[in-house]
Amino acid sequence: MFKISRKSARSKARIGKLNTDHGEVLTPAFMPVGTQGTVKAVTPAQLRELGADIILSNTYHLYLRPGLKVIKKAGGLHKMMDWDGPILTDSGGYQVFSLAKLRKIDDGGVTFSSHVDGSKQYLTPEKVVEAQLILGSDILMPLDECAPYPSDRNATVRALERTTAWAVRSMEARARAGRGGGSLFGIVQGGMFKELRKRSADEIREIGFNGYGIGGLSVGEPRDLMLEMLETSTENLEHDKPKHLMGVGYPEDIELAVKHGIDLFDCVIPTRLARHGAFLNAKGKSIIRNAKFEKDMSPLERGCDCYSCQHFSRAYIRHLFLANEILAMTLMTIHNLRVMIRKMDDIRRRISAGSL
Amino acid sequence: MFKISRKSARSKARIGKLNTDHGEVLTPAFMPVGTQGTVKAVTPAQLRELGADIILSNTYHLYLRPGLKVIKKAGGLHKMMDWDGPILTDSGGYQVFSLAKLRKIDDGGVTFSSHVDGSKQYLTPEKVVEAQLILGSDILMPLDECAPYPSDRNATVRALERTTAWAVRSMEARARAGRGGGSLFGIVQGGMFKELRKRSADEIREIGFNGYGIGGLSVGEPRDLMLEMLETSTENLEHDKPKHLMGVGYPEDIELAVKHGIDLFDCVIPTRLARHGAFLNAKGKSIIRNAKFEKDMSPLERGCDCYSCQHFSRAYIRHLFLANEILAMTLMTIHNLRVMIRKMDDIRRRISAGSL
Numbered sequence: 001m002f003k004i005s006r007k008s009a010r011s012k013a014r015i016g017k018l019n020t021d022h023g024e025v026l027t028p029a030f031m032p033v034g035t036q037g038t039v040k041a042v043t044p045a046q047l048r049e050l051g052a053d054i055i056l057s058n059t060y061h062l063y064l065r066p067g068l069k070v071i072k073k074a075g076g077l078h079k080m081m082d083w084d085g086p087i088l089t090d091s092g093g094y095q096v097f098s099l100a101k102l103r104k105i106d107d108g109g110v111t112f113s114s115h116v117d118g119s120k121q122y123l124t125p126e127k128v129v130e131a132q133l134i135l136g137s138d139i140l141m142p143l144d145e146c147a148p149y150p151s152d153r154n155a156t157v158r159a160l161e162r163t164t165a166w167a168v169r170s171m172e173a174r175a176r177a178g179r180g181g182g183s184l185f186g187i188v189q190g191g192m193f194k195e196l197r198k199r200s201a202d203e204i205r206e207i208g209f210n211g212y213g214i215g216g217l218s219v220g221e222p223r224d225l226m227l228e229m230l231e232t233s234t235e236n237l238e239h240d241k242p243k244h245l246m247g248v249g250y251p252e253d254i255e256l257a258v259k260h261g262i263d264l265f266d267c268v269i270p271t272r273l274a275r276h277g278a279f280l281n282a283k284g285k286s287i288i289r290n291a292k293f294e295k296d297m298s299p300l301e302r303g304c305d306c307y308s309c310q311h312f313s314r315a316y317i318r319h320l321f322l323a324n325e326i327l328a329m330t331l332m333t334i335h336n337l338r339v340m341i342r343k344m345d346d347i348r349r350r351i352s353a354g355s356l
Numbered sequence: 357m358f359k360i361s362r363k364s365a366r367s368k369a370r371i372g373k374l375n376t377d378h379g380e381v382l383t384p385a386f387m388p389v390g391t392q393g394t395v396k397a398v399t400p401a402q403l404r405e406l407g408a409d410i411i412l413s414n415t416y417h418l419y420l421r422p423g424l425k426v427i428k429k430a431g432g433l434h435k436m437m438d439w440d441g442p443i444l445t446d447s448g449g450y451q452v453f454s455l456a457k458l459r460k461i462d463d464g465g466v467t468f469s470s471h472v473d474g475s476k477q478y479l480t481p482e483k484v485v486e487a488q489l490i491l492g493s494d495i496l497m498p499l500d501e502c503a504p505y506p507s508d509r510n511a512t513v514r515a516l517e518r519t520t521a522w523a524v525r526s527m528e529a530r531a532r533a534g535r536g537g538g539s540l541f542g543i544v545q546g547g548m549f550k551e552l553r554k555r556s557a558d559e560i561r562e563i564g565f566n567g568y569g570i571g572g573l574s575v576g577e578p579r580d581l582m583l584e585m586l587e588t589s590t591e592n593l594e595h596d597k598p599k600h601l602m603g604v605g606y607p608e609d610i611e612l613a614v615k616h617g618i619d620l621f622d623c624v625i626p627t628r629l630a631r632h633g634a635f636l637n638a639k640g641k642s643i644i645r646n647a648k649f650e651k652d653m654s655p656l657e658r659g660c661d662c663y664s665c666q667h668f669s670r671a672y673i674r675h676l677f678l679a680n681e682i683l684a685m686t687l688m689t690i691h692n693l694r695v696m697i698r699k700m701d702d703i704r705r706r707i708s709a710g711s712l
Binding site for chain 2: 036037038040041042043044045065066069070073074080081082294295297307311312313315316318319320322323325326327329330331
């Protein structure tokens with residue numbers, strides 16, 4: 001399912017190929033986020049054109065709306081949203097803990113009020129796996145408990161232990177469903193405690209997943225601490241299994257994480273920045289509303305090959321933003337995602353060339 | 357510039373070909389509305405794909421934002437918005453009277469506060485023509501005065517006389533600019549008075565425009581009255597010049613107007629309905645949020661060849677709407693515009709077949 005074709009001599013960076021029922025993905029890869037079954041502001045045709053080959057969606061959101069009955073009748077998520085490439089689905093553990101109200105957690109699962117309609121919901125590790133099998137996800141993630149940052153040691157241990165117990169039950173639920181369908185990854189937690197990161201990685205590794213998500217990072221901690229936790233989380237995992245650093249995708253973090261052996265990234269930042277008027281470029285980001293772009297006839301980023309940069313100027317896109325035109329968000333999203341895809345191309349090129 | 361290739365034996369309906377510097381348009385044609393230099397929620401590539409070959413934009417809006425300096429620097433409106441087909445620009449007479457504040461009108465022109473930033477503006481017929489020459493419009497419209505509905509006879513006469521006087525000045529301004537560039541149409545006003553409609557048409561015809569806009573209709577009057585005024589407005593105009601029924605585009609009105617010899621239509625309704633969740637179909641329109649579409653896996657309209665109908669279900673698009681996803685507006689806009697384009701194809705086919 002995952003094959004490493006090239007390893008860096010200078011770091012843990014590697015080039016791999018992830019095979020799924022919906023095609024293969026060259027890694028390291030960035031996954032645009034389509035939380036509710038659409039990458040915001042773009043069509044799947046535009047997504048394909050800008051070079052995306054895997055996207056991420058969210059079980060929690062889709063479970064609540066439109067609901068599994070609708071998605072099942074549609075023939076699964078791929079068919080419903082017209083995306084024929086691979087899809088990784090987050091379990092929604094993070095969302096249950098960040099979005100849902102009246103949350104009550106016990107060893108069995110989590111009870112909460114839907115943020116959509118207030119209805120009472122009960123999710124268990126088993127239900128979350130079954131939901132993802134109905135979605136038809138290529139990569140499934142188990143329900144986990146992500147302790148908030150900062151958390152003390154006791155709270156972190158409790159979340160870790162529950163995450164491990166739920167991981168075991170998730171694996172059993174996946175096994176009951178038999179062969180065929182997507183692969184289940186395990187999620188490493190452990191907060192900001194090295195020894196708990198190590199313990200979580202050891203426990204999760206023992207379960208025998210096809211790959212790993214590294215959870216609970218980039219939640220507000222300093223970057224050095226994140227990298228330290230990342231290193232501890234991954235050093236005892238099998239080298240030849242794919243690893244996803246969940247929710248991390250600041251361009252500056254990606255390269256550092258690749259050097260720690262991370263293969264998959266997802267982040268809402270590039271698309272969210274786009275909708276709020278910030279475009280990515282070599283220097284970081286720029287704000288399109290800035291008056292200096294009023295008569296700037298150059299593309300968002302010189303040399304960029306995206307649809308937006310090939311056809312439109314900063315001055316025009318600025319005008320669209322000031323005039324509250326939806327097209328502004330579409331064009332900026334296309335550009336920002338293309339920047340991320342090009343960044344990953346560049347990273348793979350540098351691994352090949354032995355310079356990363 | 358305009359060539360009629362086929363006339364109906366049963367009505368004034370005709371098929372024509374309108375030649376412009378940016379390509380030709382088969383008429384009767386529907387022009388998607390791109391008020392601020394973008395047809396809302398779609399890219400020009402999507403617009404082309406759905407079969408649009410001429411669009412309408414608005415001088416008043418573009419004059420205020422992004423302003424002529426920006427558009428001039430961009431190389432004109434076509435280049436700025438990446439639309440290489442014909443563009444007809446409304447003068448903005450209607451917008452000055454409906455959107456602008458602190459309006460003061462005299463024979464010279466109109467003073468108003470910009471609805472964008474409150475700045476004081478002064479527009480004259482000459483400035484409006486010059487603005488459209490900078491935009492590079494293929495069809496220019498003169499500044500006119502559109503009396504509100506209802507208006508009494510005196511107010512309507514005053515608006516009519518000013519419209520004629522401004523039409524003369526617009527024609528002179530266009531002539532001063534020399535050959536090359538777009539054609540100027542004349543606008544017929546006259547409110548809901550048959551005799552004033554006739555008088556306006558006679559006065560405007562005398563000026564020698566390349567085509568005509570019929571203004572001040574579909575402003576709240578009953579349909580029968582609209583058709584009566586339309587008939588009077590057009591019966592004394594040269595048969596072989598193109599005619600645009602300004603702002604009219606309810607599917608049910610278009611066919612009636614075509615029978616009165618109208619060649620061009622524009623209307624914000626199909627795109628506005630789309631953004632508000634109503635999709636057009638053979639029966640009229642349906643509201644996508646309706647619960648009956650929750651598990652409806654059929655396309656918005658059976659048999660429709662648009663991108664949205666070829667790839668997505670009502671259930672999915674309903675989900676996108678309920679989840680406030682931008683893609684919902686894009687997919688609905690593509691469909692509604694395609695319905696309009698197909699309607700015009702059908703009308704031309706029926707004229708050809710002699711059945712309209």
